[in-house]
Amino acid sequence: METLSTPLVSLPIQANPGAPTVKNDNRNRLVLSLIDRCISLKQLKQVHAYMLRTGLFFDAYSASKLFTAGTLSPFLSLEYARKVFDEILEPNLYTWNTLIRAYSWSPEPSESVKIFLRMLCESPYFPNKFTFPFLIKAATKLSRLGVGQVFHGLVVKSSFGDDVFILNSLIHFYASCGDLDFAYRVFVRIDEKDVVSWNSMISGYVQGGCFDKALELFREMEAENVKSNAVTMVGVLSACTKMKDLEFGRWICSYIEQNGIKMDLTLSNAMLDMYVKCGSVEDAKKLFDKMEEKDIVSWTTMIDGYAKLGEYDVAKSFLDAVPRQETATWNALISAYDQNGKPQEALAIFHQLQLSKNAKPDELTFVSTLSSCAQLGAMDVGEWIHANIKKQRMNLNCHLTTSLIDMYSKCGNLEKALDVFHSVERRDVFVWSSMIAGLAMHGRGRAAIDLFFRMHEAKVKPNAVTFTNVLCACSHSGLVEEGRMFFNQMEPVYGVVPGVKHYACMVDILGRAGLLEEAVEFIEKIPITPSASVWGALLGACKIHENVELAEQACSRLLELEPENDGALVLLSNIYAKTGKWDNVSELRKRMRVSGLQKERGWSSMEVNGTLHKFLAADNSHPLSKEIYSKLDEIVAKLKSSGHVTNKSLLLQLVDEEDMKEQALNLHSEKLAIAFGLISTGPSQPIRIVKNLRVCGDCHTVAKLISKLYDKEILLRDRLNIAIDVASTIEYLHHHSQPPMVHGDLKPSKVLLDHDMIPHVGDFGLAKFMSDHLLGTAPGTQSSSIGIKGIVGYVA
DNA sequence: GTAGGGTTAG
Incomplete structure (x- = not known):
C-alpha cells in the first residue's frame, strides 16, 4: 500500500464525489491515524493526495479530520487549510466551526466573521454552542464592541444564554473592550459561575486598571468557597504588581503555598514580575534560581529588573546566559537603557544585536532604538532603521509610525516626519x-x-x-x-x-504672554493641588517678564513641593543675575553647593555618517581637536569682522574679566560641535546638533550667523526642543526677552528648544518631568536636569 | 465520531 513516502500524485479524481461509498475499514482508519502523525505540511499534503485518489476525502468526517489537522498543527498553514476547506463539497457544522476558529486565532480575525456570514448564507446550519466562543474571540481580537454585541444578541436569541463557556467569553470580550460595567453585568447573571467566570472578571478588572475591584472580587470568591487556580493567582499577582504592593504580593505567594495551588511556568513568571516591579529583585532572584522550568519571559523579566535598577552589568550577564537568545531579551536591555536616559548605551546594544546571529531586531527593538535616536538626534541611525523597516517589508503599525514621526521631528527634520505621517493609512x-x-x-x-x-x-x-x-x-x-x-x-x-500637565501648560501660555496676574488667578482656581510643574511654569514666566517678587513666591512654593529641585534655584538665580542682584545670586549658589545640588555638565553631540561625536565645553579630547580649534578661531574672526559683538550679559555668572567672559562663551560645547560640523560635513549636508541642556543666547545668535557666513544649514536642538524659525520673531520673543538679530536673507537655520514636550510614560514622575520641561534654564546657564525619557506618544 | 472560556514580559 501507499505510504507517506509515496510521491505526490496528480489528481485525476476517480471517485464519484456525490456518493460517499467509503467504508469505515481498517485501511481508512490507518489513513486517518496518519493525519495525526504528520509532522510537516508536505506529509499532510501527501495524505491529502492519497485521500483524493481513493475518494476518502469525499467522506465528510475524514475530510474534516484532514482540514482540522491543517488548522491545528504547529506547522499550520491557514492558506492550505482554506484550500482544503474549499474542496470540501458540503462542509458540516463542525468544519465551518473549525474554519471560524482557525481565523479567530489568526492575524485576520475579521475573516472569522466573514466565514460565519457565509455559513449563514450558503449552508443549512445555524451556529451552535461551539460557534459562539470562536466568534466572540474574533470580536475580542478586533476590539469591536458593536460586533460582539451582535453576537451577544444572537446568543440570547439562539437560547444559549445559559452556556457558561459562552458567557465567560463575553465577560472577557466586554472587559477587553473596556466596558467593565457590562462585563460585570454578564458576570453577575451567571447562575453557575465556575472558576473561569471569576478569573475572567478578575483579570478584566486588572487589565482595566481597577486593581481594588479585582482584589475585592478575589475576596468574594474566597467567601463563596470557589477554589482558585493558577490563573486566578496570575490575575491577583498582576494586580499587586500594578499597585506595587509588595506586602500583598508576598501574602499571595504564601497563599499559593498554603492552598496547594499548582505552580506552573506562567504563575512563576507572574511572581517573578511581581517581585521585580515591586522592588525586590532579591526575591525574584531566589525564585528564579529555584525554578525548574524557565522560558524567555523568565529571563527577560530578570534582565529587565536588573537593567531598570541600573545594574547593567548584571543585566548583561543574564543576557549572555540566556540559553536561547531571542529578540525580546535584547529588547529588555535596549528599552531599559533608552528609558533610563542612556540612549547611547541603548544604541550600543542595538549594534551588538545586529552582529548577533541568534536574533534579529523586531518592531519593539526599532521602537526603543528610534526613541534613543530621537534623544540623541542620531538621524543617520534613525534613517537606517526606517530603511530597514521598509526593506523587511515590516508592517508600519501605529507604534512604529509614532516612533518615526517622533524621531524625525526631534532630529529636526519636520518634512520627513510629515512624509511618514502622510504615507500611512492607519x-x-x-x-x-x-x-x-x-x-x-x-x-x-x-x-x-x-x-x-x-x-x-x-x-x-x-x-x-x-x-x-x-x-x-x-x-x-x-x-x-x-x-x-x-x-x-x-x-x-x-x-x-484636565490633568496637572494641562494646568501647567495653561499657566505657561498665560505667563509667557505676560498675563501674570491672570496666571496667578488661574492657579488659585485649580481644583487639584497645583504641582511643582505649575509653579515652575509661573517661575519661567516671571523670568521672561522680570518679575522678581512673584518669582520668589513661585520659587518658594515650588521648593516646598520639591526641595531638591535645583532647576528652580538655578532659574531664580538667573532672575537675580538678570536684574543685577548679585548678592542674592551668590547666596543661592552657595545654598546649592551646601545642599550638594550640582549642575549637570553640558554637552553637545553631533552625528556624522552614523558616528556620534560628543563635546563638552572647552573639550579637547576629540581626535580632530586641533583642527576644530583652528576652525573655531577662524569662525570667531569672521564673526568679529561681520560686526558680531558677543553678548556677555548672557553669561549669568560672576566672571570678572571681560575677555574671560568672551572666551568662556566661545568654548561652549555647541560652538565646538559647529566647528567640527563645518570641517566634517559635505557642502549640502546640514549640521545637526543636540545639546543636553539649554542653548545660550549667544550660541543661538552665532549659530544663525555662521549659517549665513558659511551658507550652511544648522539645526541646533536643546533639551527644550522647539524649533524656531528665524523669521518667527514673535515666537522668538516668547523665549528670549531680547529681540533677535534679524538678517534680511538669512538662511532658515533653526534653533530647537523645549525638548520633550510630549508627556512621557514610565517610571519618571510626570510632575518631575513637566517641571523640568517648563523650567528649563535661562540662556547662558546650564542647569542640572533629571533623566529624560525619550519615547513617547503612546501609553504602555 | 471530532470542538468551546480565563493567565505572565516588552
Missing part, C-alpha cells in the same frame, strides 16, 4: 498626537491646531496626550486665545479631564 490617536507635537516643536503652532481639527474630522478621539501637545503648540506659538479655548473645551466637549 493613524491612531498617538500617531496624530506625535505629529501635532512635531509641528509644535518646529514652531508651527497654527499647523498643529489645524491638524487637531483634521484629527477630529477623521473621527479619532483626542486624549490627554493630544491636549498636552496642542496646548504646548499654543504656548510655543503665543496663541493665548486658542490655548484658552482648547483648555475650556477639553472636558465638556471632548471628555478629557
Whole structure:
C-alpha cells in the first residue's frame, strides 16, 4: 500500500464525489491515524493526495479530520487549510466551526466573521454552542464592541444564554473592550459561575486598571468557597504588581503555598514580575534560581529588573546566559537603557544585536532604538532603521509610525516626519498626537491646531496626550486665545479631564504672554493641588517678564513641593543675575553647593555618517581637536569682522574679566560641535546638533550667523526642543526677552528648544518631568536636569 | 465520531 513516502500524485479524481461509498475499514482508519502523525505540511499534503485518489476525502468526517489537522498543527498553514476547506463539497457544522476558529486565532480575525456570514448564507446550519466562543474571540481580537454585541444578541436569541463557556467569553470580550460595567453585568447573571467566570472578571478588572475591584472580587470568591487556580493567582499577582504592593504580593505567594495551588511556568513568571516591579529583585532572584522550568519571559523579566535598577552589568550577564537568545531579551536591555536616559548605551546594544546571529531586531527593538535616536538626534541611525523597516517589508503599525514621526521631528527634520505621517493609512490617536507635537516643536503652532481639527474630522478621539501637545503648540506659538479655548473645551466637549500637565501648560501660555496676574488667578482656581510643574511654569514666566517678587513666591512654593529641585534655584538665580542682584545670586549658589545640588555638565553631540561625536565645553579630547580649534578661531574672526559683538550679559555668572567672559562663551560645547560640523560635513549636508541642556543666547545668535557666513544649514536642538524659525520673531520673543538679530536673507537655520514636550510614560514622575520641561534654564546657564525619557506618544 | 472560556514580559 501507499505510504507517506509515496510521491505526490496528480489528481485525476476517480471517485464519484456525490456518493460517499467509503467504508469505515481498517485501511481508512490507518489513513486517518496518519493525519495525526504528520509532522510537516508536505506529509499532510501527501495524505491529502492519497485521500483524493481513493475518494476518502469525499467522506465528510475524514475530510474534516484532514482540514482540522491543517488548522491545528504547529506547522499550520491557514492558506492550505482554506484550500482544503474549499474542496470540501458540503462542509458540516463542525468544519465551518473549525474554519471560524482557525481565523479567530489568526492575524485576520475579521475573516472569522466573514466565514460565519457565509455559513449563514450558503449552508443549512445555524451556529451552535461551539460557534459562539470562536466568534466572540474574533470580536475580542478586533476590539469591536458593536460586533460582539451582535453576537451577544444572537446568543440570547439562539437560547444559549445559559452556556457558561459562552458567557465567560463575553465577560472577557466586554472587559477587553473596556466596558467593565457590562462585563460585570454578564458576570453577575451567571447562575453557575465556575472558576473561569471569576478569573475572567478578575483579570478584566486588572487589565482595566481597577486593581481594588479585582482584589475585592478575589475576596468574594474566597467567601463563596470557589477554589482558585493558577490563573486566578496570575490575575491577583498582576494586580499587586500594578499597585506595587509588595506586602500583598508576598501574602499571595504564601497563599499559593498554603492552598496547594499548582505552580506552573506562567504563575512563576507572574511572581517573578511581581517581585521585580515591586522592588525586590532579591526575591525574584531566589525564585528564579529555584525554578525548574524557565522560558524567555523568565529571563527577560530578570534582565529587565536588573537593567531598570541600573545594574547593567548584571543585566548583561543574564543576557549572555540566556540559553536561547531571542529578540525580546535584547529588547529588555535596549528599552531599559533608552528609558533610563542612556540612549547611547541603548544604541550600543542595538549594534551588538545586529552582529548577533541568534536574533534579529523586531518592531519593539526599532521602537526603543528610534526613541534613543530621537534623544540623541542620531538621524543617520534613525534613517537606517526606517530603511530597514521598509526593506523587511515590516508592517508600519501605529507604534512604529509614532516612533518615526517622533524621531524625525526631534532630529529636526519636520518634512520627513510629515512624509511618514502622510504615507500611512492607519493613524491612531498617538500617531496624530506625535505629529501635532512635531509641528509644535518646529514652531508651527497654527499647523498643529489645524491638524487637531483634521484629527477630529477623521473621527479619532483626542486624549490627554493630544491636549498636552496642542496646548504646548499654543504656548510655543503665543496663541493665548486658542490655548484658552482648547483648555475650556477639553472636558465638556471632548471628555478629557484636565490633568496637572494641562494646568501647567495653561499657566505657561498665560505667563509667557505676560498675563501674570491672570496666571496667578488661574492657579488659585485649580481644583487639584497645583504641582511643582505649575509653579515652575509661573517661575519661567516671571523670568521672561522680570518679575522678581512673584518669582520668589513661585520659587518658594515650588521648593516646598520639591526641595531638591535645583532647576528652580538655578532659574531664580538667573532672575537675580538678570536684574543685577548679585548678592542674592551668590547666596543661592552657595545654598546649592551646601545642599550638594550640582549642575549637570553640558554637552553637545553631533552625528556624522552614523558616528556620534560628543563635546563638552572647552573639550579637547576629540581626535580632530586641533583642527576644530583652528576652525573655531577662524569662525570667531569672521564673526568679529561681520560686526558680531558677543553678548556677555548672557553669561549669568560672576566672571570678572571681560575677555574671560568672551572666551568662556566661545568654548561652549555647541560652538565646538559647529566647528567640527563645518570641517566634517559635505557642502549640502546640514549640521545637526543636540545639546543636553539649554542653548545660550549667544550660541543661538552665532549659530544663525555662521549659517549665513558659511551658507550652511544648522539645526541646533536643546533639551527644550522647539524649533524656531528665524523669521518667527514673535515666537522668538516668547523665549528670549531680547529681540533677535534679524538678517534680511538669512538662511532658515533653526534653533530647537523645549525638548520633550510630549508627556512621557514610565517610571519618571510626570510632575518631575513637566517641571523640568517648563523650567528649563535661562540662556547662558546650564542647569542640572533629571533623566529624560525619550519615547513617547503612546501609553504602555 | 471530532470542538468551546480565563493567565505572565516588552
